[in-house]
Amino acid sequence: MEATTKPSAEQIERELAELLEKETFEPPAAFRETALIANDSVYDEAARDPQAWWATQAEALDWFETWDRVLDDSDAPFFKWFVGGKLNASHNCLDRHVEAGRGDKVAFHWRGEEGEERDVTYADLLRDVKRLANVLKDRGIEPGDVVGIYLPMIPEVAVAMLACARIGAPHNVVFGGFAPDAVKERMEFSEAKALITVDQARRKGKSADIKPAVDEFLDEVPSVETVIVVQNTGADVPMREGRDLFYDEAIESASEDCPAEPLDAEHPLYVLYSSGSTAKPKGILHTTGGYLTGVAWTQKYVFDLKPDEDVFWCSADVGWVTGHSYIVYGPLMNGVTSVMYEGAPDYPDKDIWWQLIERHGVTVFYTAPTAIRACMKWGVEYPQRHDLSSLRLLGTVGEPINPKAWLWYWKVIGGGRCPIVDTWWQTETGQIMISPLPGVTTAKPGSATLPLPGIDAAVLDEDGNETPADEQGLLALRRTWPGMLRTLFRDPDRYRETYFSKWDERTYFVGDAARRDADGYFWIVGRVDDVVNVSGHRLSTAEVESAIVSHPRVAEAAVIGQRDEDTGQAICAFVILEGDLEGSAELEREVREHVAQRIGKLARPKRIIWTADVPKTRSGKIMRRLLRDIAEGRELGDVTTLREPGVMKDLEGKFSEDER
Ligand code: WT7
DSSP states (O other), X not given: OOGGGSOOHHHHHHHHHHHTTOOOBOOOHHHHHHOSOOSTHHHHHHHHOHHHHHHHHHXXXXXXXXXXXXXXXXXXXXXXXXXXXXXXXXXXXXXXXXXXXXXXXXXXXXXXXXXXXXXXXXXXXXXXXXXXXXXXXXXXXXXXXXXXXXXXXXXXXXXXXXXXXXXXXXXXXXXXXSOHHHHHHHHHHHTOSEEEEESEEEETTEEEXXXXXXXXXHTTOTTOOEEEEEOSSOOOOXXXXXXXEEHHHHHHTSOSOOOOOOEETTSEEEEEEEOOSSSSOEEEEEESHHHHHHHHHHHHHHTTOOTTTOEEEXXXXXXXXXXXXXXXXXXXXXXXXXXXXXXXXXXXXTTHHHXXXXXXXXXXXXXXXXXXXXXXXXXXTTGGXXXXXXXXXXXXXXXXXXXXXXXXXXXXXXXXXXXXXXXXXXXXXXXXXXXXXXXXXXXXXXXXXXXXXXXXXXXXXXTSOBOOTTOOEEEEEOXXXXXXXOEETXXXXXXXXXXXXXXXXXXXXXXXXXXXXXXXXXXXXXXXXXXXEETXXXXXXXXXXXXXXXXXXXXXXXXXXXXXXXXXXXXXXXXXXXXXXXXXXXXXXXXXXXXXXXXXXXXXXXXXXXXXXXXXXXXXXXXXXXXXXXXXXXXXXXOTTBSOTTHHHHHHTTSOGGGX
């Protein structure tokens, strides 16, 4: 690459400012030419008979026995898909490709934190999955028994998940960054019989003891009878005779003969605990046939994947649903090669992601808006160090993406060639629900655009009527889809109550506020529990944040409603400035004026607090709850999911006693 051809940061800033005026982005012609779906007839096809259409998509999987009925909705909201069908997830991810002679294909280009590289093929995965499945069986794990997985981003995490799937033991993956307390709780709630973990985990050049930390609570969780320990750093860790096994030793002596169990389409594939707005996490349960159908289809068509040409990379952690669906099950079912990266985006330096994209010729990259904003803050010099010309499609997930970040992603990372798919979905939906089809949909930065084929999304008012164009309401899904959660683990009442009590037992309550524009495009506003009421007007914290962040000097913002004598609630904004900028009274006026221009005077923050960081969950969601606690002088609530615990100390000093 020639350094002289690279635009400067100022040039880019100017171009982005111009692009902010542009409201629509059509799929680039070159992309459309090779797109798997290049015209919109698929929407009509699916709408004509959604069940038949999904059944056709399910045929892309390998079934041991076909289904008698596509959908049984007689006991709504407990829906059953592909009733009577039998299949196995690990067979669909592995055996199928190996049997077709593609065993030598790389499944994962793995990159360790310290630069280690391992290429793991489909045949490698299959061999280890069979052996680990036999180890689990030897330890008495039977279909239906829950197996906990608490591992970093190493290939063994995929082996562990698929070994469970092979024998019908639902896995319960806990994000490697969660504290042991969270693991304990999740093992207790799910009555896990076994736990697969590591000796130590690594983060930015340091290592942390995992096995010893797990040992501290295991005595209190008697259901866990087996602990399998992957030797990740090789540190000396205590092992308990009769309970604990080293992964390598155990699979070394295990048989490689382990046929995939033919499981009912509705057999539980996994439980994944998701933090809700209440204290107790929800055990979201996904089953096999429908989930795999929804994930396989969306993986292929939203990301336009051609297995022989593409290299896919989803930068999430397997501990989240994004990792379950789009690092493990989706890519492997489709037989593509992906990248798996153990480390942080800024270690050893802030260009590591772009280095990996260049190194492996990544063609499709999927990440979160919060990560994009961090990269913006670090500056264009990091992506500019690398050749990113292999990229042809970009994706985002997790929160609404503010147009400024969308445009930066489009321009700086995608070089203006790559469509962006802003994918809306949830742990509960299992699969992407609202998203562009990249060869078809005209994108509008900030909008997840339209429901995918077969999906019926709507914006409703409290009574279940559709809101007029541009009017905010509640996002709803009015028709069951194959990848939906089936229940909350051992808590069917909470399932019904949480998702199907707002309107009726067939209309799924999402928990997001949204509006549709005159073209039918969906604009997700944010969680309804993050709504602020200023003088009787409802405002979304996410919306105000997006407005603040669109100010050229602002890198990131978190907004809460603070109790206010005059207006009920007032907007209080925690603002992180770009680079080394210092907050000033003048900037404060500017930002307030900027928000007034974007949304209205009403949304102007009453209070702006300059800060270097805000509390976030490990998945990058701002924990407004903690900010509210601070602003109102309460004792901090649960902080176990916090990414950087130190941030709260800095913030506490920002409020004086009488302000609260
Ligand atoms: C909530 C679900 C799905 C994997 C990651 C998060 C928000 C997700 C988008 C998007 C606007 C989004 C919603 C949703 N969300 N994607 N593209 N645009 N908002 O999974 O932790 O279950 O969170 O994330 O508010 O309800 P999750």
